[in-house]
Amino acid sequence: MRTHTYGELSAANIGQQVRLAGWVNRRREHGEHLAFLDIRDHTGLTQCVVDNSVDVRAEFVVAVTGTVTARVEGTVNTDISTGEIELQDCTIEILSAAEPPPFPIDERADKVDEMVRLKYRYLDLRRERMQRNLRIRSKVNAAIRAAMAGQDFVEVETPMLMPSTPEGAREFLVPSRQKPGSFYALPQSPQLFKQLLMVGGLDRYYQIARCLRDEDLRADRQYEFMQLDMEMSFVEVDDVLSAAEVGVLDAAEAVTGVRPNEVPRITWHDAMERFGTDKPDLRFGMELIELTGVFANTGFKAFSSANSIKGIKVDGGALRYGRNKLDGLTDEAKSMGAKGLVWLKVVTSEEENSQKLAFQSPVAKFLSEDETAAIISAMQASEGDLILIVADEWTTTCEVLGELRNRIGRPPVHDGPYHYLWVVDxxxxxxxxxxxxxxxxxxxxxxxxxxxxxxxxxxxxxxxxxWAYDLVLNGWELGSGSIRIHxxxxxxxxxxxxxxxxxxxxxxxxxxxxxxxxxxPPHGGFAYGIDRLTAILAGESNIREIIAFPKPSSGIDPMTSSPSEVEASQLDELGIRVLPQAE
RNA sequence: GGUCCCGUAGUGCAGUCUGGAGUGCACGCCGCCCUGUCAAGGCGGAGGUCGCGAGUUCAAAUCUCGUCGGGACCGCCA
Known part of the structure; x- marks a missing residue:
């Protein structure tokens, strides 16, 4: 049907008679006997010169037979790879006519209401961005498969219909026809089966597994998602991390062309101490600083009763954070369980001729001179900085400051550079x-x-x-695993x-x-989310952009209208009766 | 279940704060013109339940209340 694709043509093809097939991208009319058609496939587009009587418009599917010709001087388009050539003497065969699409099939659709894009997902998928994302996803899958097979992992499929286990995430249930009133559950993960594969002597198992969880959807969560699921026998933690890393790093290299450095490790305790979260984003500093010792003998009641006091420093934040924003951060801290949030703006002392730094803050008067100096020293603060302090139980102090750190300093997840991190223990x-x-x-x-x-x-x-561990990338939890009790x-x-x-x-x-x-056998494993990994590698901050047919956060698919009601006879067969909706 | 934001031609927006006739803007669509454009250009035209419902008002896209839909986040996701 075709001899070439649109993107591959170049000056090297000049003189050749070719036949191409694809979609009309755009039509430019120039009078009775001249029109330009840009025709597109997944590889790119080529300009075809036709008589204006050719009756096609955008998104018609056509086959073009023509001669690759050098463009006359002055009409070369340096913006596209095929800009040196065009197809002359074209014969256009209409393979499918097309109504005008509901939104432009180009980058302008990035701004179109996502529900419209999802309703016409098959049109959205024609766009360069989505083509690119799905091809990146395919590369990720291929790289992971190769990495696992190369390490002698055996790919095994496990059942989609399994027993319900009420622990953990809410499950999707599937009613049994043969045993009315009984239900299968769709797997939240193949956890149970992969361990049984170890008992079964498979030694090393992997699967690109579909997992289903009936929990609320988010930018990084779908009902259905894909995990690289793996399990190994006769291993310790290091063996699992090393084996899992290969697939992730190979996938990253396949997409970005750059192999990430070895993945550093941090203990959970250190992660909490330094970043206030078990999924630290290492792309920015603003680490939590220990201040408990500074207030060992403080007279400030809010601090004297707390057993963990830490602070973070916002460089130059004194001016950027006015009273409204600080009140907002305080509310945020309180909503997370903190008793309060102390903020200190670092200023030059008002004492005459003094170069000393001091605090502008509602609580400044409760802090001794020594304490003020000790805070400034510990935080390495200079004029214009903003210091936020939480004093509470250790967990609360860490978590609240970790959340504030993210809120203040965290870039969008897909902004580079990539910082992979193992969180262990x-x-x-x-x-x-x-x-x-x-x-x-x-x-x-x-x-x-x-x-x-x-x-x-x-x-x-x-x-x-x-013996449990997580893999984190730019503050997103990619996956988790553990050595199991045998x-x-x-x-x-x-x-x-x-x-x-x-x-x-x-x-x-x-x-x-x-x-x-x-x-x-002693065994352990790991599983990581391929959607999340792919999204970040593709530069997307929402996994819907790297899934062909995702669902919006309502769970209702605007393209297929699922979930939908079913015939009464289907319910009868399953022994199911639907209760009237509560008003 | 909660917090915040959004909803105006097929699409993206302005107008909403401060109420005064939907000739509103751009793209797309239809017709005409146009022989070198490449987001072509020019002229003309069609296209609207201002998400929906109530209320306030002489008058509501605009104010109030409710509701539906969407997004981000919290809860939830061992």
């Missing part, structure tokens, strides 16, 4: 279940405690680290801490635990 338990009074697992109940902390499991469970005795100890006795464990996790009685 997550706590085994995070917080307490208010219903049971028991610790809650930080990752999941099958996560292996750090061996050095095993003796504290019962005596001080909240201080126990886990020893039933240790598993029972962890369950016991969670308040799960043998009977309950058997009831909730029986089909998953029984295999471990038959000889489970």
């Amino acid at each position: 997550f706590p085994l338990f995070v917080g307490v279940d208010p219903a049971t009074g028991r610790p809650r697992p930080g990752h999941h109940a099958f996560c292996h405690p750090h061996p050095e902390d095993l003796d504290k499991l019962e005596s001080d469970p909240m201080s126990v680290r886990a 020893d039933p005795v240790l598993q029972r100890r962890v369950f016991s801490l969670l308040g799960i006795d043998d009977e309950e464990a058997d009831r909730r996790f029986g089909f998953f635990l029984e295999p471990f009685k038959f000889g489970a």
Whole structure:
């Protein structure tokens, strides 16, 4: 049907008779016997010179037979790769007529209401941006597959229909026809199956797996998303991180042409101390500075009662942050659980002939001269800086300042440079279940405690680290994983801490635990979100832009109108009755 | 469930604060003109439930209340 694509033609083809096929991009009329047609395919576009009687307009699908000709002097277009040539003596064959599209098929559609783009996604996909994004995605997938296969990982598909496990994310349920009243669940992840593959002796498993979670949608979350899911036997943490890194870095190199440096590692505790979050964005500084010692003997009540005091410094922020903005930050801090937010503007002292720095702040009068000097020294502050201090429980202090740091300093996620980061040694338990009074697992109940902390499991469970780790890119969590418990005795100890006795464990996790009685290898794994990785590599801040057919945050697809009602007979067959909607 | 922002021709916008007739602007569309453009150009034309509903007013795109839709974020996402 075609001898060439539109983007590949150049002066080297001059004189050749070619046949091309594609969409009419634009038509320029110049009188009765001359018109220019820019015709486009996914590779680019070429100008065709035709008689004005040719009856086509934008988005018609045509086949063109013509002769590649050098453009006459003065008409070369240096803006496009095919600008030196054009097709003369064209015969246009209409393959499909087209109505005018609802929005322009070019970069102007970037500004079109996203619902309109999604309703006509097949038109949106014709645009260079979307073509590029989907091809980047394909490269990412290919690079990851090659990286995994190259490390002797075995690609195995796991079921989409699996038992419901109420822990974790809300599941999509699928009613059973053969067993009315019973349901499958769509996988939140292949977690259970990949561990059973290890028991099954696969040694190294991977899958580009579709995962489904019925939680509210966000810029970085869809109901359906793709994970590179992997699991390895006879490994320790380093083995998993090294193996996982290869795919991520290969994908990055395939897209950007630059191989990222080795991924640095930071412990969860250090991440919280320095950045106030378990997914630090390393593209900017503004690290949390420890100030607790400065106020050991303070008379300022807000600080004397707190066991963790930290601050961040906004360079030159004193002028940019007026009372309104500071009140906004204070409200933000309070909404996150802080008792308050202390702000200090660094100014030159008002004392005559003094070069000393001082604070302009509602609380300045509560701070001693020594404390003022110590803060300025610790924060390395200079005139015009803004200092924000939170004094609270350690977790609150870190989290609040981490959020303020992001809010004030964080660039859009896709702005370079890329900073990959492993966060390791997550706590085994995070917080307490208010219903049971028991610790809650930080990752999941099958996560292996750090061996050095095993003796504290019962005596001080909240201080126990886990063999769990996250991969972070520019402040986005790309993925997480852990070494799993393969020893039933240790598993029972962890369950016991969670308040799960043998009977309950058997009831909730029986089909998953029984295999471990038959000889489970030590194993661990990891999974990372391919949508998020692709979005950042493609320079997009929303994963919808790198998904062919995404859903808006309502979950309602404007193109297909799903979800939709079904025939009563379908419900009958499944034994399902729909309740009337509550008013 | 919550906070903030948005909704005006097919598309993108101005107008909304400070109420006064939708001749509003650009692109697109239709017709005519035009032999070297490349977001071609010129002339003309069609195209509107100002998201929807109530209220205030002599008068509402504009003010008020409600509602629907969309976006970002919080909750949620082991």
